Amino acid sequence: MIRRRALLGSAIAATAAIGLAACTDDSGDPEATGGASDGGGEVLSAVSISEDLAAEPVVEFTPPLSVDRADSIVVVPGDGAAIAEGDTLLWRSLYVAGASGETLQSWWQGAPAGGVTVSSDGIGEAAAQFLTTVTVGSRVAMSGWQKDSNGQMVSLVQVADIDSVVSPLRAEGTAEAPSGTYPAVTLGDDGAPAISGPGEGEPPSATVREVLITGTGEATAEGDYLVMQYTGWNWEDGSQFDSSWERGAPFGFVQGEGRVITGWDENLLGLPVGSQVMLVIPPAEAYGQEGESQHELAGKTLIFVVDVLARGPRSA
Numbered sequence: 001m002i003r004r005r006a007l008l009g010s011a012i013a014a015t016a017a018i019g020l021a022a023c024t025d026d027s028g029d030p031e032a033t034g035g036a037s038d039g040g041g042e043v044l045s046a047v048s049i050s051e052d053l054a055a056e057p058v059v060e061f062t063p064p065l066s067v068d069r070a071d072s073i074v075v076v077p078g079d080g081a082a083i084a085e086g087d088t089l090l091w092r093s094l095y096v097a098g099a100s101g102e103t104l105q106s107w108w109q110g111a112p113a114g115g116v117t118v119s120s121d122g123i124g125e126a127a128a129q130f131l132t133t134v135t136v137g138s139r140v141a142m143s144g145w146q147k148d149s150n151g152q153m154v155s156l157v158q159v160a161d162i163d164s165v166v167s168p169l170r171a172e173g174t175a176e177a178p179s180g181t182y183p184a185v186t187l188g189d190d191g192a193p194a195i196s197g198p199g200e201g202e203p204p205s206a207t208v209r210e211v212l213i214t215g216t217g218e219a220t221a222e223g224d225y226l227v228m229q230y231t232g233w234n235w236e237d238g239s240q241f242d243s244s245w246e247r248g249a250p251f252g253f254v255q256g257e258g259r260v261i262t263g264w265d266e267n268l269l270g271l272p273v274g275s276q277v278m279l280v281i282p283p284a285e286a287y288g289q290e291g292e293s294q295h296e297l298a299g300k301t302l303i304f305v306v307d308v309l310a311r312g313p314r315s316a
Helices: 124-133
Strands: 071-076 088-099 103-106 114-117 141-149 153-165 185-187 193-195 208-214 225-234 240-243 251-254 276-281 302-311
Touching: 071 124, 088 225, 088 302, 103 225, 114 225, 114 251, 124 141, 193 302
Parallel strands: none
Antiparallel strands: 071 141, 088 103, 088 114, 088 153, 141 153, 185 193, 208 276, 225 240, 225 251, 225 302, 276 302
């Protein structure tokens, strides 16, 4: 709900927010993705991928690579914990165009980190089944298709080094005293927030940020891939319109690149990971004024409570 646009200006989605194996095959047959231990299927068997985890992956094949089906393999097994359904992963990725062999985007060359929640509903059954055969620290490869900035489907090979599983899935740190100007926040047993009611009086004309919990992690910065939980309410009547908690999966995006509403992009910077904040966002920094935008929330002042769970690894 808080996304501002679906297609990015770069060649592909920088956040690597999907497993490519979900794009062309969702049959649920583990053999259809090449499996995690059989050396790959018809697509990735034609691709050579370096195994030095201390260096950028070297991906070699004779282009054009025929990506007529999804495929996925473990290039180097990791020595970390097994990945389970529902885990949210952080990874460092490199994308190579199947048609040309050109590297389109690489974390090792300054692109943002990315991540994905391992969910059959979110990335497809085949991709989720593959990732649940993998351990943290692994280098994996997936082939598939993705839309470019022009909306055209392009064939890709993604190589990803799995950095970590996001945990905990709620803010943890020092509770702060809110101003009392805005609705009070209470937390459920799982950490999901609720507010006491609608806003009172005139809403702010610029985004207001109140820190409710100060985390202990590193501070967020522009260009970080961030993972968070959030819930949003309408200021006027206190009605809830969106919640990652209810979807059962955190939300991830690259900070400061115009991929979300301005109130988020400019006000989630400089926060220690583990923090929880309330954002009160006027229409101009959300979905615009009525008549200027077709969005269902145009003209609305919005209240969000956001838990900043993690940030992806930063490239050198």
